[in-house]
Amino acid sequence: MQLLPPSLPMLCRALGKRQLRLLPAVVVLGLVSAALEGFGIGLIIPLLGIIMGQGDQAGMAGFSAVFQHVGSDLSERERLIVISVAILGSIVLKNVFAFANTLLTTFIYGKASHAIRSALSERLLRVGYPFFLQQSPGRLLNIISNESWRASDAIQIMLAAIVSASAAIILLIFLLLLSWQMTLLVTLGLALVQIAHAMLSANLKAPSRSVASRNSNLASQMLHLVHAGRLIRIFGQEEREKAVFDKASDGVRRAAFVLLTRQGALPPLTEVLHAMLFLAVVIGAWFAGVSFPLIVAFVILLYRLQPHMRALQMSWSQLQGLSGSLEEVQWMLDPSDKPEPPQGSGPFHGLHQGISFDDVTFTYSGTDQRAVVLHAATFDIRSGRSTALIGRSGAGKTTIVNLLCRFVEPDAGRILVDGSPLHQIDPSQWRKQIALASQELELVDGSIFENIIYGQETASAADAERAARLAEAHEFIEHLPQGYKTVVGYRGINLSAGQRQRIALARALVRDPDILILDEATNAVDGLSEAAIVETLKSRAGRRTTIVISHHHSTISFCDDVVILSGGRVKKQAPFAALATLSMDELYQHEPLE
Numbered sequence: 001m002q003l004l005p006p007s008l009p010m011l012c013r014a015l016g017k018r019q020l021r022l023l024p025a026v027v028v029l030g031l032v033s034a035a036l037e038g039f040g041i042g043l044i045i046p047l048l049g050i051i052m053g054q055g056d057q058a059g060m061a062g063f064s065a066v067f068q069h070v071g072s073d074l075s076e077r078e079r080l081i082v083i084s085v086a087i088l089g090s091i092v093l094k095n096v097f098a099f100a101n102t103l104l105t106t107f108i109y110g111k112a113s114h115a116i117r118s119a120l121s122e123r124l125l126r127v128g129y130p131f132f133l134q135q136s137p138g139r140l141l142n143i144i145s146n147e148s149w150r151a152s153d154a155i156q157i158m159l160a161a162i163v164s165a166s167a168a169i170i171l172l173i174f175l176l177l178l179s180w181q182m183t184l185l186v187t188l189g190l191a192l193v194q195i196a197h198a199m200l201s202a203n204l205k206a207p208s209r210s211v212a213s214r215n216s217n218l219a220s221q222m223l224h225l226v227h228a229g230r231l232i233r234i235f236g237q238e239e240r241e242k243a244v245f246d247k248a249s250d251g252v253r254r255a256a257f258v259l260l261t262r263q264g265a266l267p268p269l270t271e272v273l274h275a276m277l278f279l280a281v282v283i284g285a286w287f288a289g290v291s292f293p294l295i296v297a298f299v300i301l302l303y304r305l306q307p308h309m310r311a312l313q314m315s316w317s318q319l320q321g322l323s324g325s326l327e328e329v330q331w332m333l334d335p336s337d338k339p340e341p342p343q344g345s346g347p348f349h350g351l352h353q354g355i356s357f358d359d360v361t362f363t364y365s366g367t368d369q370r371a372v373v374l375h376a377a378t379f380d381i382r383s384g385r386s387t388a389l390i391g392r393s394g395a396g397k398t399t400i401v402n403l404l405c406r407f408v409e410p411d412a413g414r415i416l417v418d419g420s421p422l423h424q425i426d427p428s429q430w431r432k433q434i435a436l437a438s439q440e441l442e443l444v445d446g447s448i449f450e451n452i453i454y455g456q457e458t459a460s461a462a463d464a465e466r467a468a469r470l471a472e473a474h475e476f477i478e479h480l481p482q483g484y485k486t487v488v489g490y491r492g493i494n495l496s497a498g499q500r501q502r503i504a505l506a507r508a509l510v511r512d513p514d515i516l517i518l519d520e521a522t523n524a525v526d527g528l529s530e531a532a533i534v535e536t537l538k539s540r541a542g543r544r545t546t547i548v549i550s551h552h553h554s555t556i557s558f559c560d561d562v563v564i565l566s567g568g569r570v571k572k573q574a575p576f577a578a579l580a581t582l583s584m585d586e587l588y589q590h591e592p593l594e
């Protein structure tokens with residue numbers, strides 16, 4: 001049986017050093033308010049003594065006798081008033097401290113919840129890019145949007161458990177001081193209830209994991225419905241998608257039902273066990289001939305102890321019920337089983353000679369057996385020149401871009417930049433000199449201006465306009481009612497595909513990058529605009545390096561060199577002029593060098 005709540009170290013890390021330092025204050029406030037409560041209850045002994053006309057009760061000793069003698073030198077009337085005021089005062093003070101504790105725990109809970117979300121976003125931003133190729137977006141979305149909240153709930157439960165434990169300790173001490181025999185009985189009973197509770201709570205882990213995994217599945221379905229709105233409608237798949245979604249949603253309901261019913265059985269069971277214990281103590285005290293005011297004080301203390309004990313036991317089962325969520329959050333925060341971000345610390349101040357792929361072999365990692373995507377690819381990209389990467393679909397062109405941008409790293413072979421291995425260069429310095437325009441790099445939900453200067457925040461409105469002109473985007477932007485302030489919507493949904501591409505190109509050009517990579521970046525742009533864009537790209541010749549991927553002859557017509565790929569192998573590298581008369585199909589079928 002597990003003695004500590006699951007994922008406790010992760011929760012402590014989420015709390016952070018500063019919040020952890022506040023925990024003793026939570027304990028102290030909990031202890032003080034419980035002590036005040038115990039004190040108030042203890043004063044019931046003399047109060048009842050006066051009311052019942054039993055000034056000096058027989059059988060009172062130790063601590064109960066101390067309470068019994070409170071204000072004994074006063075007249076009975078004065079004593080009644082003083083004790084009543086003291087009881088009321090202790091109740092008021094207890095609640096002031098309890099409220100202060102609520103404020104403190106709410107503050108810590110808020111900070112810790114924020115820390116969890118912040119750590120999750122940090123992990124997503126820092127993890128190596130292959131992570132996103134391996135993981136289901138639904139799972140990631142579910143962790144960020146659902147499980148992180150449940151992990152925050154676990155922190156709140158833990159804080160409440162600390163307060164309950166402090167109160168329980170103090171009330172148990174008061175009980176002990178009133179009667180150690182009865183307290184021994186109570187402690188034994190509570191221990192038995194706790195063992196029963198812990199055994200039943202252990203059943204909650206499996207259903208909790210099942211809820212988390214079904215929530216991931218449901219999140220995937222939600223993403224699909226949001227992203228595939230057009231696809232579903234044009235293929236008339238509404239009914240089928242509805243059925244798939246309902247099944248996923250019902251799966252969550254079923255799993256949650258199992259979890260909640262098992263969890264729901266615990267409070268009534270605990271209450272019944274506590275009631276049995278309660279009665280056993282009262283009857284035992286009566287048989288033992290304990291005085292009435294003492295029994296009343298003991299029973300009231302016990303009664304007040306009960307909710308704290310129940311809360312403690314419930315927090316145990318609640319944490320077990322959240323274990324699936326906690327495991328998911330912990331998994332995402334754990335860097336040990338995730339791809340590392342690219343390493344390297346060497347400086348990069350600009351490309352001088354060129355980039356060489358030297359026997360580069362690469363396979364996308366995954367759970368199943370993957371085919372080799374690049375086979376010992378060897379070719380050069382000359383600095384200040386334009387190189388076209390061409391090949392049939394699936395030939396490995398985008399993979400070369402992924403390797404160049406260091407989204408993935410070669411399995412074998414080397415990429416050399418001016419003769420130095422790329423993996424030794426500081427990735428952020430390297431990426432600062434690269435701009436990529438690709439179909440897969442969507443627009444962000446903001447204005448056109450914000451999109452153009454994304455990643456180049458120092459760019460002015462004039463810089464953005466200049467880049468937009470070069471990308472043949474200025475004219476259409478000017479015709480929009482709000483011009484550069486037009487909001488493009490989620491992934492640029494408010495714009496046409498060609499408009500989106502031109503803004504993405506302007507975003508790449510505004511950086512005036514040393515190395516510009518265009519991966520099918522203009523395939524949705526009309527012929528006239530494309531011709532103008534090609535003129536822009538030509539003007540970079542000699543000054544900047546350009547890599548172009550396209551299936552269109554017109555797009556690569558300005559290039560100096562061409563690299564022809566087929567099935568992950570480099571078939572030929574040649575000056576483009578030597579092959580310019582060939583059509584794309586003829587280029588693709590060009591005979592290998594050997």
Ligand SMILES: Nc1ncnc2c1ncn2[C@@H]1O[C@H](COP(=O)(O)OP(=O)(O)OP(=O)(O)O)[C@@H](O)[C@H]1O
Nearest residue numbers: 133364370373391392393394395396397398399400
């Ligand atoms: N994330 C991935 N996981 C596994 N395999 C992948 C992944 N991305 C691409 N591949 C595989 O790698 C091979 C090369 O893909 P790549 O995207 O580089 O081709 P491409 O030449 O750019 O094709 P296209 O012209 O269609 O864009 C393909 O066989 C593809 O199935």
